[in-house]
Amino acid sequence: MRAPFRLQFEQRTETPKRLGILVPVVSVFAALIAGALFLLATGHSVGDTYSNMLSDGFFSSTGITDTLGLSTVLICTGIAAAFAFQMNLYNIGGEGQLYVGMIGATWFGLYFGENLPSFLMIPIVLLGGALCGAAWIAIPAWVRARLGTSEIVTTLLLTYVAASLVNHFIYRSGSYFRAPNTMFPQGRQVPDSAMLSPIGDTKMYPTFFVVILLSLALHWMVRRTEFGYRIQVISDSPRAARYAGISARRTTVQVMLISGALAGLGGATLIVGSFQRLDPGIVTLGYGYAGIVIAALARNNMAAVIVSGILFAGLRSGGDKLQISTDTPIHIGVMLQGAILLFALGGEAFRRYKIRVVRTPAVRVEVTA
Amino acid sequence: MTSSAHEGAQGPHHASGAAPVALEAIGIVKRFPGVLANDDVNFDIQTGEVHTLLGENGAGKSTLASMLCGLYQPDAGRILRNGVPIELPSPRAGLQHGIAMVHQHFRLVDRFTVAENVVLGSRDLSFKLNRRELNDAVAAVADTYGLPVDPTATVGDLSVGQRQRVEIVKALYQGAEILLLDEPTAVLVPAEVEKLFENVHAMTQTGKSVVFISHKLGEVARISDRVTVLRNGCVTGHVASKGQADAKELARLMVGRDIDLAAQRASHPIGHEVLQIRDVNLTMNGVNVLSNISFNVHEGEMVGIAGVAGNGQRELADVIAGLLSPTSGTISIGGAMSTDRGPIAARELGLAYVPEDRLGVGLVPSMSILDNLLLTRDRNIVVDRASVMPEATRLIDEFEIKANGPEHMARKLSGGNAQKVLLARELSGGRTATKLLVVCSPTRGLDVGAIETVRRLLDDARSAGQAILLISEDLDEIMSLADRVLVIYRGAIVHETPGETASLEKVGAAMAGLTQGSA
Structure with a gap:
């Protein structure tokens, strides 16, 4: 038996520009369809669930501001991942760098906060977080540049170390980070000068705009500057880089440090924003891992990370609220994230290959020898 | 094992005096999207001769050969084997007619031995391979044509020339009477080329026919009994007999102007x-x-x-x-x-340096011509592409680079044009x-044509x-x-x-x- 037609993959010589937008958009819709199948199978109403989720995530006034507030940290981890991916460096330890960024931001806040004014403290806390995020990736960066050790393994494993570190600083009695005189282990709140107040009645903080500007600045840097040029040369052809006297080692270290700093900055935005203290609950939220998906959906484009970061924040916050308002499991939001990543990566095939349907010719009598 | 040879060599197309025609292609047409790869091409090969298909990259040589071995099907035209029309729906059908192609990029399994690679794809193997028997059979075929290969060697350990020999032995083992060699010398060093030419002679001596596909004039003149020149999918000339091939004339037929x-x-x-x-x-x-x-x-x-x-x-x-x-x-x-x-x-x-590997060392494949011009130059902290644009346009013009403009991606340039971009950058000086x-x-x-330009530059x-x-x-x-x-x-x-x-x-x-x- 032969099928009447078969699918033939033809390599594209050129990827049409519209596919760059079409593929992610279709991926999101395909993921929603896949999610609908699960909702149906578990006896939930697809229409109600999605319309609640969309309105809680995007189309109500509190919904959208909650989303933008949450998106701040997700855009940070998104650009952290995307920036390293640009040079084929797979920093998947943004999660750990985020934790260490939080630890660092908290320390700077607690240590200097009593004596310095807010306009100095906020930058100090944010930069402190970024610095500690960079420090956390320094060893993976160095061994990758020197010895070629896979950064995928080292950055991932260091995430577990970072998680333990967070717990250590909270659960160890007498820890500098632990709130004194409480029975329940809890982080010590940073001083007022190290906290931002939300914008109006929302859960958004001014850091959102800082992060947006940062994404656009990085986008520009990759495209327009000498540093971005070097990244492009190395990612496409390390041998051409060597030929041109561009040091791949130095650029590798630089790019990884920046990536770690961005993830660390994400952690710091939480401290100056809604967290206000080192909170071990962070290790269950997966903001750093989400950055990988956000970067993939944006195809490592720094400006597009803003869009995919907000989309993700909406799905998450909408999903979380579903749990409260209805009996729909919270995991539908997480599942949709996974489905989006899967479809977005699968969609890459459409960018590189044309798929055509070929009719199988009627079975011919084979010529005999 | 080499007994699937074809009954006699008689056919109706029997040119008087000349050897019998083993394979003939008449009026072959092949279209690919946007290209007419073969336009009414006639080609024939006699028993025991070396017939060269000569043409520039993209002239349609490999396309024609692929149709002769059953890899592609022609849109129009007929293929005759010993005067009898045949259809070649697949390379296996080609093999059944004694036609085999040795591709430019080898199709061998690195981890298998030579003998295992040679018998790979044979349909009449026993479930349990008798290695000694296979090794002996492969060695016998190799010895007949003076192709020294060790059947027990692992292919991954062999040099490029030796791998090519394995491909040829494989074709012969499968009973090929007509061998199509696609740019066989492109991957070989001079000494290996000599060896290959000896092997080709040994094969034609025993009545095998060889279609030699090449764009290198020097070697074509040496090895060919006859030459057919293709340009833009059309036959532009024949050189009928050995020794008459004049490199200058062949170049003119190939390129369409004096070289x-x-x-x-x-x-x-x-x-x-x-x-x-x-x-x-x-x-x-x-x-x-x-x-x-x-x-x-x-x-x-x-x-x-x-x-x-x-x-x-x-x-x-x-x-x-x-x-x-x-x-x-x-x-x-x-x-x-x-x-x-x-x-x-x-x-x-x-210093200016044009490395051996154009794409990947000298040029960054995914970058534009403009960005590639900047590769060996002093770039400011903010790369100022606008100021280099006029120079890029001028160089494209001056070096006659076929491109859509300075934004044309290096990967999409032909080999000759890529080399011209590289020379344009290196000759025009960068830092000093x-x-x-x-x-x-x-x-x-x-x-x-491109060789002439590069030499002139x-x-x-x-x-x-x-x-x-x-x-x-x-x-x-x-x-x-x-x-x-x-x-x-x-x-x-x-x-x-x-x-x-x-x-x-x-x-x-x-x-x-x-x-x-x-x-």
Whole structure:
């Protein structure tokens, strides 16, 4: 038996520009369809669930501001991942760098906060977080540049170390980070000068705009500057880089440090924003891992990370609220994230290959020898 | 096992006096989206001859061969085997008619032995392989045609030339009477080419027919009994019998205009010393890659380094370009020491370097022509592409680069145009005006038309007073361009002679390591 037609993959010589937008958009819709199948199978109403989720995530006034507030940290981890991916460096330890960024931001806040004014403290806390995020990736960066050790393994494993570190600083009695005189282990709140107040009645903080500007600045840097040029040369052809006297080692270290700093900055935005203290609950939220998906959906484009970061924040916050308002499991939001990543990566095939349907010719009598 | 040979060799198409026609293609048409790859092509091959398909890249040679072996089906036209019309829906059908193709990119399993690769795909193998029997059968086929291969060797350990032999043995083992060799010499070093030609002769002696696909004029004239020239999918000429193939005429048929590949020497007196290399040694991983190399190159002079690939040429170029540091010895460019100072310092002293690998080393494939022009230049912190744009447009024009403009991606350029971009960048100078140009295999894999252009550009650069070091495995190229010829063998300069009076025999012998000292 032969099928009447078969699918033939033809390599594209050129990827049409519209596919760059079409593929992610279709991926999101395909993921929603896949999610609908699960909702149906578990006896939930697809229409109600999605319309609640969309309105809680995007189309109500509190919904959208909650989303933008949450998106701040997700855009940070998104650009952290995307920036390293640009040079084929797979920093998947943004999660750990985020934790260490939080630890660092908290320390700077607690240590200097009593004596310095807010306009100095906020930058100090944010930069402190970024610095500690960079420090956390320094060893993976160095061994990758020197010895070629896979950064995928080292950055991932260091995430577990970072998680333990967070717990250590909270659960160890007498820890500098632990709130004194409480029975329940809890982080010590940073001083007022190290906290931002939300914008109006929302859960958004001014850091959102800082992060947006940062994404656009990085986008520009990759495209327009000498540093971005070097990244492009190395990612496409390390041998051409060597030929041109561009040091791949130095650029590798630089790019990884920046990536770690961005993830660390994400952690710091939480401290100056809604967290206000080192909170071990962070290790269950997966903001750093989400950055990988956000970067993939944006195809490592720094400006597009803003869009995919907000989309993700909406799905998450909408999903979380579903749990409260209805009996729909919270995991539908997480599942949709996974489905989006899967479809977005699968969609890459459409960018590189044309798929055509070929009719199988009627079975011919084979010529005999 | 080789018994699927075809009954007799008679057919109705029996040219009087000539050998019988084994395979004939009439009025072949093949379209690909946007291209007419073969337009009413007629082609035939007689028993026991070497018939060459000659044409530039993209002329339709490989397409025609692919149809003759059953890989593609023609849109129109007929294929006749011994005068009988046949259909070839698949390469297996081609094999059943005794037609096999040896592709440019080998289709071997690296981890299998030679014998295992040869019998791979045979349908009448027993469940449990009798290795000794198979090894003997494969060795027998190989010996018949003087193709020395060890059936028990692992293919992954073999050289490129040996792998090609395995492919040929495989085709013969499967009962091929007609072998289509697609650009077989493209991957071979000169000594291996000689060996291949011997094998081809041994095969035609026993009545096999060989279709030889090539764009290299020199070898075509040597090996072919007949030549058919293709251009843009059409047959533009035939050369009927052996020895009549005149390289100049073939080039004209191939390109469509007269081609001048005559020898060119320095027309101006040479000037000051530009490159000076003194006692350079290089040891890598405990192996002496370069030993005691000393020579110099002057303004307006072209020095050629001849040698079989892998004798230290690439490392020599990299040492001069500052990409490798010599273990001992010194290099100076324009009177200033450049040893151990890195590639950027070398360029600041006036070095330009055209590496052997165009795409991937000399050019960044996914970048535009414009960005590639910036690769070896001084870029500001913010890359100022706008100011380079006029120069890029001018260079595309001046070097006759076929591209949609400065934004054209390097990967989408043909080999010849990629080489022109590279030469345009290196000759036009970046950090300083170019004083010394190091070029490696500048015409490898290029069409005759592009070869002519590249040679003219090099000659112009020499006339403009640049010192040129030409490193090439193409001996013809060195003999017809270089003012002085040096031969490198196992990392040492073993022979030196003026280009004008260089003897092919002596240079060839030195390349093979048969002489010591210099002329």
